[in-house]
Amino acid sequence: MGIPHSRPFLAILLVAAFLAGAAGSLLGLCGAFADVMPDAFCPFVLEVFYMGITTGTSPTTYDPASAVSRLQMAAFLSRTVDGVVHRVSRRIILNQAWTQLNFFNPLSLGPNSFFAQSDGTDVWVASRDSGVVRRIRASDGYLLSTFRPPPSSTGNAFS
């Protein structure tokens, strides 16, 4: 009686073992990847995967021992640069991922005000003809202050 039952039981065990193996493969050893060992290299692979620098050679494989061609390397390096730029961006940290459109704030800057420089927060604009320097807040175009030349000066901000 025991033997006839043992064959199906063995088959079930084998199927269960196979399924367990398949589940293990699906779960992966290192994140999504079944062919990367959970060793010291695993966090590196996870980081480049989670940052979108690589997607792996399939959804569950990374092919860790393969060499990298110069063409693939270009893609990886390009994505790395973009990923870093995004991640360290102040705009991302402040939840300001947009690029401002249709923003125009006309300010009267005086004649020949074509010298402008940002200090990281404000924009400084100098008028060559009047000698006036204006400080404008970059975030909203608000005129913060106006610096006028002394009466005895030539009136040229760059003289």
Next chain:
Amino acid sequence: MRWILRNRRFLAVSVSAIVLGTGANALLSVCGPFTDVAADAFCPFVREIFYLGITTGTTPTTYDPSGNVTRLQMAAFLSRTVDAAARRSSRRLVLERLWFPVPRIGILGSSAPRLIKSDGADLWIAIFGDGSVIRMRASDFKYLETWTGATAAVGVLVEGGGIFITGSLAPGVLYGILPSMSAGAVTTLTTNLGDYPAGIAFDGAQFWTANVGSVTRVYGQFPWTATTVSAGFSAPLGLLYDGASIWATDQSLLRLDPVGGITQTVTVGSGPQFPVFDGSNIWVPNAGSNSVSVVRASTGVVLATLSGNGLNGPTSAAFDGERILVTNPAGDSASLWRASDLAAFGVVQLPANSGPYGACSDGLSFWVTMKDSNSLGRF
């Protein structure tokens, strides 16, 4: 004989000098510490990745410049590159503030704070109970001013030098603040949003609010046009813009087109709340399933579903350039992960019955509103 001896000594000294000279050259190496890299145009690149810690070489004095790189080694190089570049560009490093500050909690003295945003210098906090907006200076935790008249304030957005607040009424209201003006009453910008708006986002051209049963787009010039879209929405709550798309949390994570149509539905955990974008991925706190879904913004693929790490009714997520913080109102705590490899950093326990709710970062610290103890925490 004397001459021969003298010359033998000279010869010996000369040979010794040559041997020592060769040894010194080897010790000094050719390119940085590496003796097998020529001092040519490639040398600065090799030196840079060595001094940045991206590579250590194959030995202390060799780099093996003609060797091939496997995909596994490449992952290590790229990962270290990301980390080194991020560290070098970090605001915390530039300001020599590499420590994580000791948690500090201050009483706001106002009723039921909700969401919070940083404008880079000051913090703007929506106070639901008092119908106001509080401005705090982040650098020294100093209270600056209160703006009144923002009935049922919930969501906050900093854009173009203005502060925009959602009023959770039916119909919903959008308030505005010009920080350069003296504090007083907020300006009511529109009163025809969808019902009970919470989250608010901007895509560069129009504002978006997440309302019960709809999203509203606000655009044009004052008086602004508000268009509400309800098709496909149940109860959207959080909104964000990733630089390409608007995303809303509803019963799932929804990618929207520029007019509010749903173009992609991403299955996340139960009860998704207020998400954050880390430059690559969207982190969605799922209050109903005590989990966080990490979704690649470019494709909508769920990379991971995080659980444990103190998650208890997770509500708001924030990113400081390195770490992700998620508030747990039901657990009076905040959970932290490293954004790069999703490794858990642990849990910050907050005072009992504080109800941490909204969260943001200014790139230096995390800031958390506590809705039940009417306080503000810094981490």
